Amino acid sequence: MPTIHEKHAAVFKAFCDEKRLAIITMLHKGERCACELQEYLPIGQSTLSHHMKILCDSGVVVGRREGKWIYYSISRQGSEYAVELLKQLTAVSPD
C-alpha cells in the first residue's frame, strides 16, 4: 500500500525527467500517437512505452486507443490536479 507521499511523488515523477518533459512538450499542440512521438525522440520503442506508463500513472497524460494506435494527450483534469496539489504542498500556514 503506497503512502500518501508516494502517491504524490508519482504525480511529479512525470516532470522530473528530461525525456518525459520533451514528450509533454510534444503534446502541447494536441494528441500524438506513440509512433509520432518516437519519431522525434532518440529512444527505443520499449523505452517510450515505459515513459508513457509513468506519464499516464501520474494522471497528467491520458491515452486513447483508436485501432492499432494509442493517441496520447495532456489531461486537463490531471494537470489541474497536479497544479492544485503543488499549491497545497508549498502552502505555508499563515501565523
Place this chain on the structure above:
Amino acid sequence: MPTIHEKHAAVFKAFCDEKRLAIITMLHKGERCACELQEYLPIGQSTLSHHMKILCDSGVVVGRREGKWIYYSISRQGSEYAVELLKQLTAVSPD
C-alpha cells in the same frame, strides 16, 4: 550546460521523492533547522543534507544561516515559480 528540460526537471525533483515530500510537509508550519528536521526523519545527517541541497536547488526551499544553524523554509517565490512552470508545461494550445 544543462538543457531547458533539465533545468525544469530540477524544479520538480523536489516533489518526486517521498522523503523530500515529508521534509516539505514539515516546513508548512514555518522555518525548521536541519537538526529539527532530522529529529523527525529516519535518515542520517549526510542524507538529510543531500536532500536539502536538492530542495534548495529546486528553488522551492531556501536556507538561512543563523549562527551554527541553518533554518530552512518554503520559498514563496520559488513555489510560485514552480506552480507557474507546471501550468505552462501542462498548457494545451487552443486550436
Place this chain on the structure above:
DNA sequence: ACCTCATATCTAATATTTTCGATATATTGA
C-alpha cells in the same frame, strides 16, 4: 588558538530508474 557543535562534502555501497533487445499481446486487413 582550541574545542564543540551544526552542516557540507567525499567515498563507497545499495537501491532504483532508464534503457535496450526479445518476446508477448492486441488490432486490423487479407
Place this chain on the structure above:
DNA sequence: TCAATATATCGAAAATATTAGATATGAGGT
C-alpha cells in the same frame, strides 16, 4: 486463420539516485 503493425511486458545491462560513515568546513564560545 494468418500476416502485418502498434504497443506492452519481460529480463538484463547501464546509468543515476539514495544512503551511510568518515572527514571537512564553518561558526560560536572559552
